[in-house]
Amino acid sequence: MLDKLGTLGLVGIVVTLAGLGLVAYQAPLVAAGLFLVLAGIGLVTQSLVKNVMSAFGFA
Template sequence: MFDKLGISGIVGVVVVLGGLGLIAYADPIVAAGMALVLFGFGLTVKALVSNLLGSLGMGGMV
């Protein structure tokens, strides 16, 4: 998985997890809500990319 992300993707994941950790330190309930929002956003982006590639005839790539 990490070879597909690249170095900037890995740094991005670390920054997001660090931010969630900092929020969780201050308020765990807010951090749980933020984690759910990020998870939902990720699922939405994956679905959009899958549909776009499928409409271009490259649906098997994702």
């Protein structure tokens, strides 16, 4: 999976995790909430992409 993201995708993941780590350092409960929000957005995005790909006959 990581090879399909490319350099920019990997940088985005690193920046996101660094930001989440910075928030966790100051407010762990807020960081847990942000993690849940990011995980939910990721799942919704994955589902949307999968549905669009299947609509075009790619998957």
